[in-house]
Amino acid sequence: MNIFQIETLMAEVSQVLMFPVLLLILALFVYAVYAMGQFASLYSVRKKNAAAYRQGLKAGEARWVLGYPLHNFFVKNKSACEDELEIEALRQLENLRVVTRIAPMLGLIATMIPMGPALKSLADGNIQGISENLIIAFAAVIWGLAIASLTFWPASVKKRWLASELVNIRKLRQGE
Numbered sequence: 435m436n437i438f439q440i441e442t443l444m445a446e447v448s449q450v451l452m453f454p455v456l457l458l459i460l461a462l463f464v465y466a467v468y469a470m471g472q473f474a475s476l477y478s479v480r481k482k483n484a485a486a487y488r489q490g491l492k493a494g495e496a497r498w499v500l501g502y503p504l505h506n507f508f509v510k511n512k513s514a515c516e517d518e519l520e521i522e523a524l525r526q527l528e529n530l531r532v533v534t535r536i537a538p539m540l541g542l543i544a545t546m547i548p549m550g551p552a553l554k555s556l557a558d559g560n561i562q563g564i565s566e567n568l569i570i571a572f573a574a575v576i577w578g579l580a581i582a583s584l585t586f587w588p589a590s591v592k593k594r595w596l597a598s599e600l601v602n603i604r605k606l607r608q609g610e
Contacts, residue, residue: 445550452547455540459577462537466584469530473588476501480595491602494609504599508606519603523596530589534582541578545571 479501480487487499498509507522508514514522548567555563 448547448550452544455544455547456574459537459540459544459574459581462533462540462581463577465529465533466537466581469533469588470584473592476592491606494606496603496606502599504596505603508603516604519600523600526596527589527593530585530592534585534589537578537581537585538575539578541575541581544574544578547571 483499483501490497496509498506548571552564552567
């Protein structure tokens with residue numbers, strides 16, 4: 435197998451990957467919209483139950499409070515060590531963090547795949563072929579960045595919330 439055959443094989447395989455990559459981008463967009471709704475709901479519940487959470491902390495009690503997932507994990511698992519609590523916090527952030535990082539990568543992949551055919555169209559003087567491929571390329575990267583933008587903010591805020599809950603759990607343990 436010579437170098438030209440390898441290049442041709444790689445180009446053909448990359449064209450086959452285009453559909454699954456676009457499908458993944460679409461699925462991640464649906465997840466990002468869902469995650470934003472979930473985040474808004476969690477924000478509302480936390481705001482509603484903040485007084486009960488603070489009251490429990492002041493009393494030195496670890497009681498279950500809706501909207502405080504790491505705190506509630508601790509209430510159910512009082513013997514959980516620091517590492518287990520941190521792992522639980524990471525688990526709760528994992529999907530958002532993965533989507534935030536993978537979406538731009540998939541957007542870039544979906545941008546690069548049609549660039550080959552666009553350049554071939556340019557060499558052939560086919561202006562329509564260039565524009566069709568560039569439209570797909572730019573749309574894919576925009577979608578990837580939009581998905582990352584939709585998931586980055588909730589991931590950052592939830593990270594702060596979980597860190598705050600972890601600090602409060604440490605304080606509760608010191609009071610025991």
